[in-house]
Amino acid sequence: MRKINIFWNWFQDNNQAIKNLKNETPINKKQICYWLDKQLGYYSKDLDFMIVFPKKQNQKTELIITANGNPDYFNQVEELINNAPVLKHWKFTAFIQPTSNIDQIINGLDEPYVFQEITIKTSEIKFLPLNYDDNIKKLDIIIYLKNYTINCNTKTWQQIIYIILQDVLGEKSLYQNINFVQLAQLSNSTEELIELYELQFYIDTINKSDVS
Template identity: 65%
Template sequence: MKKINTFWNWFQDNNQTIKNLINETPKNQKNISFWINKNLNYYCREIDFIIVFPKNDIGKTELIITANGNPKYFKQVITLVDNAPQLKSWKFTAFIQPTERINEIIAGLDTPYVFQEITLKISELKFKSLDFDENTKKWDIIIFLKNYTLQCNTKTLKQAVFIILQDLLGEKSLCQNINLIHLAQMPDNNTDMIYLYDLQMVIDTQNSK
């Protein structure tokens, strides 16, 4: 508990500086982020943070604590956030949450994800289930990418798809429900495939049986 209090005491003392991070120079942003990470590491080295800034001056700045999808550290994330202070201009969240832009995605109006030379839109991705393990309740799925000729599953491409799935399902659901992910090029005939944005619905349907 002492390490938790140490982090939150430091955060409270510096919360205005952190809240203004987006208006700082790149050099100062890097320095402030370094100290956030350093103080967080005093509590647990395996967890990370994401700061989401509000769209207007009256909105709250959100600090997301993430275990990077590693269930070994879910407890540490939950405990830290459960003991967060009440700060008027801050919102504290455990884990990366599922996107709230699902209707936008279904309509094909989603913003593309850009990773180096790779550009992907959730609305253009489809998937098939390869296997469902009754013991672990986890899925093996294959995700089909539009307009990509896959010579091999590159590390960057796998990381990109993982980030997209984490945004779509949320950190906990991805960890709890998905086992293996394979990538393939979208075939011309893909009418029997399911849009990726419907993956959580498929998971929920199975879990309700």
């Protein structure tokens, strides 16, 4: 608890500078981020942070604490956020949350992910379930990509698909529900495939039927 208090006391003392980060000079930005990372590291070196700046002036700046999908540190994330102070201009969030832009994805208006030589949109991705493991309560899936070929850099594809899945499901749900992901080329026949944005709904349906 002492380490948690030390972090939040430091954050409260410096929250205005952090809140104004995007308006700082590059040197000051680097210094502020360095000290924020340093202070978080005193609590746990295995956690990271994200700052989401508001689009409107009356909205709060959001500090997200993430374990990068590692369940060994989920409790540390939750404990830190559960003890966060109440600050007028701040929102504190445990874990990367699912995207709120589902309507844009459904309509194909979502922004593309650009990663090295790959450009892809969530609205272009489909999936099929492979297997549901009753013992660990997790799902194996096949992800279908229109530009994926066996000659492509598989590691690069896996990295970007993990990022997209995390945005669709959220950091915690991705770990809790997905076990194995296989990549495949999207063929012309897509009638049986499921849109990726429906993955959480599919998972919820399985979990409900499993409980009943």
